[in-house]
Amino acid sequence: MSLFAKTTRAAAVILTLASLPSYALAQQVTVVPPGNRSAEQPEIPRASAIRTRASYTTYDEKFRKTVDLLNSEPALLGKIKKAAAAYGIDPVHIVGEHTFNVSAVDRLQTYYIKAISYAELDIKFSYDGVSLKTFLQRPEFRSCETLAITSEQWSCRDTVWDESFRGKVVDGVSYEAISFQRAFFQPFYAGQTFGLGQISPLTALQVTDLVNRTSGLPKLSADRPKDIYRDVMDPDRSIIYIAAILRDSIDAYREKGFDISGNPGITATLYNVGQPRRRAERLRTAVDAGAKKLLPVENYYGWLINERLDVLKNILDGKAIDQRTTSDIGGKKQ
Structure with a gap:
């Protein structure tokens, strides 16, 4: 194991132990092994497949564009490794998040220009004319305010929305059966995520x-x-935010007794689907109810990451990859 890998792993242990509640330290932790649980790639959701086809691309093409980006932006790899070390994660987790998030025009300079254009817009988070700030003052969200950290607070608010408002009529107001994210955090268009890591607000x-x-x-x-x-x-x-999101998912599962830090496909899945705390809680409940061998399972996105892990690690090691070879790694095209 390289000195960098040893340092990163040590930092991961320190960060994890410092952030865990006492009950999590006392319970046995199940290490989720590397690789995919599914022999074949899980089904790609229709909406994702449609978006990919609409942009006149395939997942293999996105992968090749990522390889091209990383090969042409050597400084980017240095920044990825620096962020990974700061958050105590293997940098391959971050590289994985870039893999299928790059479009034909994505270059670093493009994002700087986009950032300036968004800064000039009048952006508001609201639903049906009610601002998010006003909505969160409702009594249903009161318990969320007592939580110590923002990841727990927003996870709580997400859950309250699903349980108390989503698809329901409350005080004479009908709420659509859509996610909290979609209801309040998409002022421009549906499915919006931004930047190299396609991060939602x-x-x-x-x-x-x-x-x-x-x-x-x-x-x-x-x-x-x-x-x-x-x-x-x-x-x-x-x-930096990509690294933090990955760290938060790893911590959320560790708190429930699962170490996912050695499986980039699982962290990629959580990055893709969100709600790591809710999902970790459901898994813990199922295991405690008798499903002792149950482990987190990758979705189509995480499966693709694990399938291409050797290529991604080579990129991190500074080994330039010929894009022509990266389309021969199997997986569904759409």
Whole structure:
């Protein structure tokens, strides 16, 4: 094991132990092994396949574009490794998040230009004319305010929305059967995510405490949407947020007795689907109810990451990869 890998692993242990509650330290931790649990790639959701086809690309083409980006931006790899070390994770987790998030025009300079354009917009987070700030003052969200960190607070609010408002009529108001993210955090268009890591505003808010504590960036607030878009669109800052999001998912599962730090496919899955705390809680409940051998399972996105792990590790080791060889690694095309 290289000195860098040993240092990263040691930092991961220290960060994890420092962030865990006492009950998590006392229970046995199940290490999730590397690789895919599924022999074949899980089904790709229809919406994702449609978006990919609409952009006249395939997942293999996105992968080749990522290889091209990383080969042509050597400074980017250095920033990825630096962020990974700061958050105590293997840098391959971060490289994995770039793998299928790059479009034909994505270059670092492009994101700087996009960040400036978003900073000039009048952005508001609201639903049906009601601002997010006003909505969160409802009594249903009161219990969320007592939680200590932003990841727990926003996870709580997400859960309250699903349980108390989603698809229901409350006080004479009919709420659509859509996610909290879609209801309040998409002022431009559906499915919007931004930057190299395709980060949603809600996800950035969830890890702002961690980013502030670890990297010293100012805390974000839903009352200041422009600050959120600035951070997730800025290439240098977005890498920090990617690392924090991955660290937060690893910690969420560790708190429930599962170590997913050695499986980039699982962290990629959680990055793709979100709600790591809710999913970790469901897994813990199922295991405690008798499903002793149950482990986290990758989705189509995480499966692709694990299938291409050797290529991604070679990129991190500074071995330039010929893009022509990267389309021969199997997997569904759409």
